Amino acid sequence: MSTRPTAVVTGLGIAAPNGLGTEDYWASVLEGRSGIGRITRFVPDAYPSVLAGELPDFDGAAHLPDRLLPQTDRVTQIALTITEWALGDAALDPTGLPEYEMGVVTASGSGGFEFGQRELENLWSKGPGHVSAYQSFAWFYAVNTGQISIRHGMRGPSGVLVTEQAGGLDALAQARRNLRSGAKYMIAGGVDASLCPWGWAAVASGGRLSRSQDPVRAYRPFAPDADGAVAGEGGALLVVEDIESATSRHAPKVYGEIAGYAATFDPKRGSGRASGLRRAIDLALADAHLAPRDIDVVFADGAGLPAPDLDEAEAIAAVFGPHSVPVTVPKTMTGRLNAGGGALDVATALLALRDGVIPPTTNVPAPPVRLGVDLVIGGPRRRPLAAALVLARGEGGFNAALVVRAPR
Structure with a gap:
């Protein structure tokens, strides 16, 4: 160990x-x-x-x-x-x-x-x-x-x-x-x-x-x-x-552990090569010593544009299987906050682990079945949560994946 x-x-x-x-x-x-x-x-x-x-x-x-x-x-x-x-x-x-x-x-x-x-x-x-x-x-x-x-x-x-x-x-x-x-x-x-x-x-x-x-x-x-x-x-x-x-020091609370992380960079547009997002997910899970089945929820980047949304949906489905893990985009309630967005998603994931509830994605109908995404819509989804994966993608090709785990 x-x-x-x-x-x-x-x-x-x-x-x-x-x-x-x-x-x-x-x-x-x-x-x-x-x-x-x-x-x-x-x-x-x-x-x-x-x-x-x-x-x-x-x-x-x-x-x-x-x-x-x-x-x-x-x-x-x-x-x-x-x-x-x-x-x-x-x-x-x-x-x-x-x-x-x-x-x-x-x-x-x-x-x-x-x-x-x-x-x-x-x-x-x-x-x-x-x-x-x-x-x-x-x-x-x-x-x-x-x-x-x-x-x-x-x-x-x-x-x-x-x-x-x-x-x-x-x-x-x-x-x-x-x-x-x-x-x-x-x-x-x-x-x-x-x-x-x-x-x-x-x-x-x-x-x-x-x-x-x-x-x-x-x-x-x-x-x-x-x-x-x-x-x-x-x-x-x-x-x-x-x-x-x-x-x-007897800290009054521990929200959770930063258990795994990875960053990759996408190839040049038009190169024909795949996005690096799936690799970032795989590496972050490996860094956390967790298998895909150990992740209880994915906080997606959610670009709101067809091409990057499809890339992300395909990466999530490839790692976890189609419709196999709840996915949420709570930033539909805040907008994309640039560098603040990923950090806010991590804080949100830690609160979700604390309270055993997956926050909803608002204003979005059920995504097409072909995307393979189990999007949490219509309200929060309550269940025990032990680990969450947070994804973020920056304009220019930046991919980041971070795993947080509930206190042990």
Whole structure:
């Protein structure tokens, strides 16, 4: 047997379009309550897509010291806030730890778009003397890691992953590697927020968003009429630590273990070669020392586009057998949160293991039988759960698969 440290999750911090905080979010998911609607943070009429998952009533000033507000973008304010929530959930006070024992790994696909937009407006309308000095770093995709580590004195191994939707899974896997290299505690996950005109121009240009103006029909992964996704803001940050540390400090809860992980890269489009997603699943299961029959639920990536949905359905069916494992896409209630999406799915999977309930995929009819997917629709599905597989695919060919297991 391996003597490598067992990485467990002891704290969750969640900010999602359908709920701020873990239990608020989880209740919304089990009720099938969506956070998707018409964009309100700016007028979206000039854009091809007008729907998004916006955080409800999030105000950084309500959670952070005044001194941090002028130097941080909305995305960093979200990240700092949910870090506090995760640490509180884990009953972990970084000020009482040796400064090199705790590190931070976050994922981001965009950085501080809104901050950058505001400073560009200042530059062109008022002149260079009106551009904030904080612009030099507030826009950067690594800023969340930096600001979290500075605020909490976390000088252990840190980093940032930029692999779009797969980033949250990749960050958690890196946190597990850091524990195996000697770190004792990690903050890890992903957060993104690009709901401003400049950010939306970038998001909408990819051609992956639905143009529907009906929130019920706009994001329907595995549906015959799927025509794109809905983007959103938010994500999740998790406290990850060695089980021995959690036990010795009497951590109030252990949500589960990060048991297996793998990442692959898809071949060039048009090459005729298969997607690397099935290989990622196989490798993640092998890393967890589990067989396909040991997985009780798959949290799918759910691109909401016919070709990638078919790829994913074929990979799942090839590994588990057609209609042989429940599959769910709870992000139909939040939209795809870029780097925050995978991390939020992992947090959701851990809550599912805790409560023995598979959350539903909303607004999606039964997928075609030929896809071989047992999609959980119509409401939650209650059953004992021991292990879950979370899948994430980032634009550009990134595949990630991560296995979480219930506490043993």
